[in-house]
Amino acid sequence: MKLIYNDIFLDHNTGNHPENKLRLVPFSNVPVSGIIDGEDYLGLVHNGQYIADVQQKCSQNIPLGMDTVCAEKSFKTATKAVGATIMASGSGDFALIRPPGHHAFRGKAGGFCIFNNIAIAAEKLVEEGKKVLVFDFDGHFGDGTSSIFYDTDKVLFWSIHQYPAYPGTGTSCDIGEENGIGYNINVELPPKSGDDLLMSAFNTFLPVAKEFNPDIVAISAGFDGHKNDMILDLNYSLDSFFEIGRLLRSNFSNIFAALEGGYNPDILYKSVENFIAGINGTPKLHTERLSDSNYLVHRQYENRITELILKLRPFWSAL
Numbered sequence: 001m002k003l004i005y006n007d008i009f010l011d012h013n014t015g016n017h018p019e020n021k022l023r024l025v026p027f028s029n030v031p032v033s034g035i036i037d038g039e040d041y042l043g044l045v046h047n048g049q050y051i052a053d054v055q056q057k058c059s060q061n062i063p064l065g066m067d068t069v070c071a072e073k074s075f076k077t078a079t080k081a082v083g084a085t086i087m088a089s090g091s092g093d094f095a096l097i098r099p100p101g102h103h104a105f106r107g108k109a110g111g112f113c114i115f116n117n118i119a120i121a122a123e124k125l126v127e128e129g130k131k132v133l134v135f136d137f138d139g140h141f142g143d144g145t146s147s148i149f150y151d152t153d154k155v156l157f158w159s160i161h162q163y164p165a166y167p168g169t170g171t172s173c174d175i176g177e178e179n180g181i182g183y184n185i186n187v188e189l190p191p192k193s194g195d196d197l198l199m200s201a202f203n204t205f206l207p208v209a210k211e212f213n214p215d216i217v218a219i220s221a222g223f224d225g226h227k228n229d230m231i232l233d234l235n236y237s238l239d240s241f242f243e244i245g246r247l248l249r250s251n252f253s254n255i256f257a258a259l260e261g262g263y264n265p266d267i268l269y270k271s272v273e274n275f276i277a278g279i280n281g282t283p284k285l286h287t288e289r290l291s292d293s294n295y296l297v298h299r300q301y302e303n304r305i306t307e308l309i310l311k312l313r314p315f316w317s318a319l
């Protein structure tokens with residue numbers, strides 16, 4: 001797995017917003033790739049009215065929502081982010097992009113996201129007859145992606161995130177509907193959860209992901225769960241991102257990823273390096289002391305996980 005990057009991803013000008021171009025500046029030594037334009041793929045997920053609305057608002061610097069801003073070049077940058085994710089899905093690489101995507105719904109921007117990069121790439125694969133596991137380890141719930149695939153059994157959406165936190169949804173009650181019932185797994189970690197609970201959540205539901213037997217694994221790779229990322233209250237270390245990469249590679253052969261959150265630029269850089277080293281089977285580049293969660297956090301987690309397993313057990317023999 002290698003990075004797919006181009007300086008065009010700095011062109012989405014958000015000013016002093018937490019999701020700004022400084023996030024990608026530490027990656028300035030990454031070789032630049034030619035990026036296809038993803039505009040032709042937007043319609044796989046988003047409706048025409050929404051796409052036209054985004055294009056118009058970007059051209060006039062009108063915000064797309066309370067927390068999602070855009071500027072003149074944002075539409076083009078966002079379609080290139082989709083294009084890079086489509087490229088990553090074909091080559092098994094990591095799309096190092098912005099804006100992120102997992103809070104974008106079919107017809108609504110939100111949470112710094114304009115178009116749902118990973119969902120568009122996943123839907124393209126579904127239309128090619130493939131079963132797709134979308135694993136989202138960003139510290140926030142990927143509400144847009146969940147909503148887009150909520151009624152299908154062709155995509156297993158699995159998210160591990162802090163709850164309560166933005167966007168305020170994504171509980172164990174939400175397991176999908178119609179054909180998709182049982183195919184939406186929301187693992188809610190209490191605030192102050194550390195590496196121990198992240199890895200427990202991962203290892204508890206990995207057997208379900210394997211039972212689903214995906215043709216390809218799409219990763220919403222967000223790193224805002226790190227203890228030094230101020231936007232959330234999770235306590236992951238850099239080692240966890242390496243370990244998740246290592247475990248994904250040892251269980252699945254066909255994997256690609258797209259960047260979601262991660263708002264401390266230095267930590268984001270190290271996190272991505274560690275994740276890719278884990279995927280590629282190369283040595284860990286950055287090591288930190290592993291974090292343990294306290295007793296009360298642990299107990300709350302255990303209650304939630306027990307409830308989630310009971311809800312999902314009818315659909316998965318691995319549980």
Ligand SMILES: [Zn+2]
Binds near residue numbers: 138139222224260262
């Ligand atoms: Zn996030």
